[in-house]
Amino acid sequence: MTNAVEEFSGKISLLSKWVASIGLLLMTAVIVVQVFSRYVLNDSPVWAEQAALLLMIWYVFIAAAAGVREGFHIRIAVIAESLPEGPRRWVRLLTHLLVLLFGIAMAVFGAQLAAATWEHVIPTLGLSRGLAYVPISISGVLIVGFSAEQLFADLRSKEVVPLWN
Template sequence: MMDKASALLVRLGAFGLIAMTAVIGWQVFGRFVLDSSPSWSEQTALVLMIWYVFLAAAAGVWERFHIRIEILEHRLSPPAIRWIRITIHLLIAGFGLVLAFYGAQLAWLVRDHVIPSLGISRAFAYLPIPLAGLLMTVFSIGRVRLRWRNEA
């Protein structure tokens, strides 16, 4: 189930990147060819970027494609490496909870603010922060379970 959720997040992130590229392409075309940039393009690109970056960051916890430094691991025994990785994932889970809690507060505080060029609540732009925090926590706990059972 975690593999499917992560794959979906990666696909959504890729779609968001493609959509943002199309929006920016339209903005450039409008500015330099039509001499009139669409008013919605910049804010749309920013909202898309927030969404795809946070979704991809959450998927990266499960897929393990985030940057890490392995120099310490090369000097330790396999059981010590296992415990370090469990500890790291517990820290990531804690960080995910912080993102979820404070991201939800941020989205709640700006719920009445409207993005003028889009006519939508600013909370929509910040919703991926708590969502990604929860997903990071779930994925990290899943990794801890696998490490605990020596499966990954």
């Protein structure tokens, strides 16, 4: 894998983490507004719950994609690590391939779901319901790229170095 590909992938991962972090901060601000309005003003805004949910969907899916590259996603490595080096490598390759295929499914079916619900409106926000499903597709595309990077690195017996390392 070339350094240019690794550098580009690292920048996309960093951008994904920034987007997810900003989404988390915005969601927290919306919840603070909702709690303050409910308990201090006795008048909770009707849009707050749906806005927080929409933001959470976006930041969780984007962060999950970055987790594939950075290695902070949940994975069960006990079985692979207990195997000798030969089978361990094949299990890692199979795992990367399965995650890549899952990313393809997310990209395709997430786009179909977003398109199917695009005409539906979230009443309290006035936004398309499809916006809640767009991050599934975006995350799927990112997962495909990050999984491919991991797969090709493993095939070359190299390791993708996480940015936080």
